Amino acid sequence: MDMEVAAGDVLAVVGSNGSGKTTLLRILVGLSQPSSGSVLGRPSPIGYVPDRFTAHGRISVISYLTHMGRIRGLSASAARTRGNHLLERLSLVGGRDAPLRTLSKGNAQKVALAQALLVQPDLLVLDEPWSGLDTSAHRVLSDFIDEAAAQGGAVVFTDHREAITETHADGVYSLSGGRITFHGSRHIGNPASIVELILTVPPTGAMPVEINWSALPGVMDSALRGAKVVLRVARDHSDAVLLTALQHQWSVSGFTVTAGGRDRRGDARKAAL
């Protein structure tokens, strides 16, 4: 097998049951060692969503995410804030204080996704990540993938549905009989971009309506800077976010479009297996 993953790539790995997708992904992230061959230039940090997320603990969802964030170098408060932000986007039902073991399959999958994204990964590896997620979380997961790639991360995922791989992947690796074949895709060379949107109280002095920015599709970060709200939004959602802001009496004081990771960081890092 020979596989190359460049910064900003979104790649799908497909193949029938037992063809070796999970094994390949585990080797890619470093959880399994190949009996021969090697992985070169593996970036860090890596976010990984396994095919089975074992959520048996008594620990609460938010304590788990805070703990995982601390392991990855965040302060406890930064980890908690980031965890809450991700759970909000994924609309976790059942509460952040619920013990992991009480979560339904889909909600456990949401926690698995959140832990992989606590620190923006340079390599995001997702093993059948759509499995068990409800429709609204499907959309959020697509946003996560776009955002990771737009920030220069590489994304590798598996899924059995052609519609999903065609929509999301720049390229598809298919596994069969112990061999891997690469198929290109129409998305290659179509860099994503990010919009920084600065919102403020309008000059008229009218009070804008409070909005839960994090819950809007495509919003990657929201921060308060004095009286201003600074949002980072995936370019394909920025018009909708802008419209929502204007409809709620916010005034725009800044709008900057930056090129996505594929432009910015090119193929600086490559992992070859």
Ligand SMILES: Nc1ncnc2c1ncn2[C@@H]1O[C@H](COP(=O)(O)OP(=O)(O)OP(=O)(O)O)[C@@H](O)[C@H]1O
């Ligand atoms: N360490 C190992 N040594 C030898 N064989 C293994 C090892 N790990 C997994 N296998 C075998 O390799 C095959 C591929 O398993 P893998 O889970 O990677 O397939 P998959 O394509 O992800 O399947 P599915 O679509 O069902 O999730 C299986 O037959 C499995 O039993």
